[in-house]
Amino acid sequence: MNALMRRLRPGGFFWLVVHELRVATRNARRRARSTWIALILLAIFTGVGIMIGLGLRGVPIPAGPAAYTGALAASILLTSFMTTQALLRSQHSLYEAGDLDLLLTAPLPPRTILRAKLCGIAGSVVISFALLLLPIALPVAVLGHPGLLGVPALLAALSLVSACLGLAITLAIVKLAGPRAARTFGQIVGALLAGAVFLISQLLSNGGGGGRRSAAMSLFTWLRAHRVAAGGIGALPGRAALGDPVAAALLLGTALLIFAATAFLFGRTFLASYQQAGMRLSRRRAATGSVAGQFRTGLFATMFAKEWRLLVRDPALAFQIVLRLIYLAPIALAAFGHGKGPPLLPALAFASVLIAGQLVGSFAWLAVSGEDAPDLLVVAPVARAQVERAKLASAAAMAVPFGLVLPAAIALYAPLGALVTLAMTAAGGFIAGLIEIKWQKPAPRRTFARRRSGSILAALSTIIATAILGGIAAVAVWLIG
Amino acid sequence: MTQPALAITGLRKSFDKPVITGLDLEVAAGELYALLGPNGAGKTTTLRMVTGLTRPDAGSIHIFGIDALADPLAAKAVTAWLPDEPMLYDKLTPSEYLGFVAGLWRIPPAEAAPEAERLLKWLELWDSRDTRCETFSRGMKQKVALAGALIHRPRLLILDEPLTGLDAAMARAVKDALREAVDRGATVVVTTHILEVAERLADRIGIIGDGKLLAEGTLDELRAQAGSDKMTLEDAFIQLTRTPQ
Numbered sequence: 001m002n003a004l005m006r007r008l009r010p011g012g013f014f015w016l017v018v019h020e021l022r023v024a025t026r027n028a029r030r031r032a033r034s035t036w037i038a039l040i041l042l043a044i045f046t047g048v049g050i051m052i053g054l055g056l057r058g059v060p061i062p063a064g065p066a067a068y069t070g071a072l073a074a075s076i077l078l079t080s081f082m083t084t085q086a087l088l089r090s091q092h093s094l095y096e097a098g099d100l101d102l103l104l105t106a107p108l109p110p111r112t113i114l115r116a117k118l119c120g121i122a123g124s125v126v127i128s129f130a131l132l133l134l135p136i137a138l139p140v141a142v143l144g145h146p147g148l149l150g151v152p153a154l155l156a157a158l159s160l161v162s163a164c165l166g167l168a169i170t171l172a173i174v175k176l177a178g179p180r181a182a183r184t185f186g187q188i189v190g191a192l193l194a195g196a197v198f199l200i201s202q203l204l205s206n207g208g209g210g211g212r213r214s215a216a217m218s219l220f221t222w223l224r225a226h227r228v229a230a231g232g233i234g235a236l237p238g239r240a241a242l243g244d245p246v247a248a249a250l251l252l253g254t255a256l257l258i259f260a261a262t263a264f265l266f267g268r269t270f271l272a273s274y275q276q277a278g279m280r281l282s283r284r285r286a287a288t289g290s291v292a293g294q295f296r297t298g299l300f301a302t303m304f305a306k307e308w309r310l311l312v313r314d315p316a317l318a319f320q321i322v323l324r325l326i327y328l329a330p331i332a333l334a335a336f337g338h339g340k341g342p343p344l345l346p347a348l349a350f351a352s353v354l355i356a357g358q359l360v361g362s363f364a365w366l367a368v369s370g371e372d373a374p375d376l377l378v379v380a381p382v383a384r385a386q387v388e389r390a391k392l393a394s395a396a397a398m399a400v401p402f403g404l405v406l407p408a409a410i411a412l413y414a415p416l417g418a419l420v421t422l423a424m425t426a427a428g429g430f431i432a433g434l435i436e437i438k439w440q441k442p443a444p445r446r447t448f449a450r451r452r453s454g455s456i457l458a459a460l461s462t463i464i465a466t467a468i469l470g471g472i473a474a475v476a477v478w479l480i481g
Numbered sequence: 482m483t484q485p486a487l488a489i490t491g492l493r494k495s496f497d498k499p500v501i502t503g504l505d506l507e508v509a510a511g512e513l514y515a516l517l518g519p520n521g522a523g524k525t526t527t528l529r530m531v532t533g534l535t536r537p538d539a540g541s542i543h544i545f546g547i548d549a550l551a552d553p554l555a556a557k558a559v560t561a562w563l564p565d566e567p568m569l570y571d572k573l574t575p576s577e578y579l580g581f582v583a584g585l586w587r588i589p590p591a592e593a594a595p596e597a598e599r600l601l602k603w604l605e606l607w608d609s610r611d612t613r614c615e616t617f618s619r620g621m622k623q624k625v626a627l628a629g630a631l632i633h634r635p636r637l638l639i640l641d642e643p644l645t646g647l648d649a650a651m652a653r654a655v656k657d658a659l660r661e662a663v664d665r666g667a668t669v670v671v672t673t674h675i676l677e678v679a680e681r682l683a684d685r686i687g688i689i690g691d692g693k694l695l696a697e698g699t700l701d702e703l704r705a706q707a708g709s710d711k712m713t714l715e716d717a718f719i720q721l722t723r724t725p726q
């Protein structure tokens with residue numbers, strides 16, 4: 001990229017775009033724990049793509065309503081994920097990157113900077129999704145389905161539109177919620193967007209009474225039933241992906257128009273939002289009363305008070321944890337609504353252990369790896385093991401109310417089974433917490449959502465351990481009941 | 482004979498290259514000792530080893546006679562550490578932070594609460610005691626961290642560049658706090674690159690370079706070691722830390 005930048009006019013639009021992409025790709029590279037793992041995954045993806053390509057050789061892919069509906073469903077799902085990523089990248093640009101001070105004090109028009117930033121956001125979005133999709137789509141295209149060469153064009157169009165949506169949502173949040181709450185709201189909206197399709201599909205499938213389906217299948221069924229992709233605009237993504245040059249040009253052209261309009265409309269708002277973002281992000285509170293209530297006896301009480309306050313005062317973080325529970329809401333609703341004998345009760349017992357493991361693991365990660373002042377704990381006259389025990393106990397205590405829900409549901413029908421489930425749930429949570437402590441790696445709390453990239457081993461161990469204990473609970477409940 | 486507050490013998494530490502190469506240092510109880518040295522001389526590494534944040538490769542560290550390597554918890558119980566980047570939780574208020582630190586040092590609430598109130602008032606944080614630290618300036622954060630370091634009444638207070646980034650008023654408040662801590666019987670070891678602070682505050686000054694103690698004494702003794710009793714501390718420092726050609 002440096003060589004490319006040397007060929008471009010310094011300070012120009014394209015020079016800035018290449019700079020944005022350089023920064024974005026370097027950030028991604030730094031986050032990747034192992035380049036080797038990424039390369040191996042890429043090779044596996046390409047291998048799968050080649051196998052699919054060989055399997056589909058000579059098999060025509062019929063261009064018609066079914067394919068178009070599938071492409072539209074995939075495009076909607078992709079757009080929701082891409083918009084989430086673009087929203088988070090926009091937030092990063094406004095609040096975290098720290099380069100806007102430099103760019104906005106340079107003799108460059110703010111609109112040029114905004115356009116370059118938008119391109120950078122779109123570019124980073126398209127790169128991450130292209131790495132996932134193209135290793136499969138391109139071999140299939142080369143091995144006999146050249147029409148699929150339209151997929152990159154579709155991806156580019158979707159990423160451009162997503163970048164615009166992400167920025168528009170970010171700026172709207174700043175306008176509506178104010179700079180103080182914008183960051184938190186942005187993260188919550190991002191989490192909701194990422195889960196929106198999943199949640200809606202859950203509601204659609206439960207409401208229809210047709211059993212649980214995947215988000216993509218639910219969306220596909222709904223789109224097909226309403227003939228959304230039978231023709232016209234709804235069929236455009238499918239036609240573009242299958243190689244119709246007119247459809248691809250139309251989609252890309254529209255995306256570029258939206259892009260230009262966004263840069264034009266939001267040029268001034270973007271600058272104003274950035275200027276506001278520099279304001280203090282928290283309000284001062286009038287001091288009242290004595291400080292005596294803040295002092296506690298015992299390490300656990302001290303540690304729990306601190307962990308609890310840090311969690312509830314970080315709404316975005318708390319929401320990410322609660323969101324997991326929202327995803328599991330359909331299970332709980334099923335439990336209390338239609339709870340009857342097997343196989344539902346064993347499934348609930350299994351889910352209970354899994355949820356407890358996830359929750360205690362999340363809280364323990366925050367308490368142990370996400371510790372903001374590790375040096376303070378090291379210089380304190382407390383043994384590390386004592387601190388870890390207190391943190392584990394705090395994490396478990398925070399998860400207790402959630403961990404009781406499913407055993408309570410089981411207790412309505414099988415009290416003894418509920419006791420076994422409760423014991424296994426406690427054990428699952430305890431082991432998940434221990435795993436977090438064992439594989440702890442210091443990390444900022446804000447990286448909670450990406451914590452699993454830090455230790456895949458810890459994630460796998462937690463899943464395996466809680467799955468085994470969940471299995472024991474499920475079998476026990478089934479035998480008892 | 483009175484036990485020294487801090488006694489370091491034969492301390493060694495290497496990372497990629499040797500950083501501390503046989504440091505011997507003794508700080509008497511009840512004095513304010515300034516540790517000076519050029520950038521990269523090993524000041525922070527030395528203090529981190531004293532506080533238990535970094536493990537030395539060799540040597541011994543005794544704090545009021547307690548072997549800090551053999552019995553770290555006992556040594557930590559009488560020590561406080563204040564680095565240049567305050568060890569704070571942005572989402573906690575000053576009073577909550579003090580409550581947390583007091584809990585770590587196991588100070589009974591009946592004892593800690595009045596001390597916290599005194600420190601918050603004295604450091605002019607009382608009106609901000611219920612405001613989260615995330616809104617504070619660097620100077621205010623440093624004062625909160627200083628209150629945290631003092632709440633358990635340490636016998637040895639170790640500070641690494643405590644005045645970095647502070648305005649004149651804040652710097653004065655911190656300097657007053659250090660002097661008061663000494664007046665109350667504590668021992669203070671401080672690193673600073675502001676030589677005027679060492680000149681005016683310190684009872685004794687140590688200069689380290691290349692991982693060992695180059696010179697030590699009162700200001701007059703350092704001047705004498707540098708070769709002229711008319712020198713400023715700055716001149717003496719440059720003279721004593723100059724690499725032999």
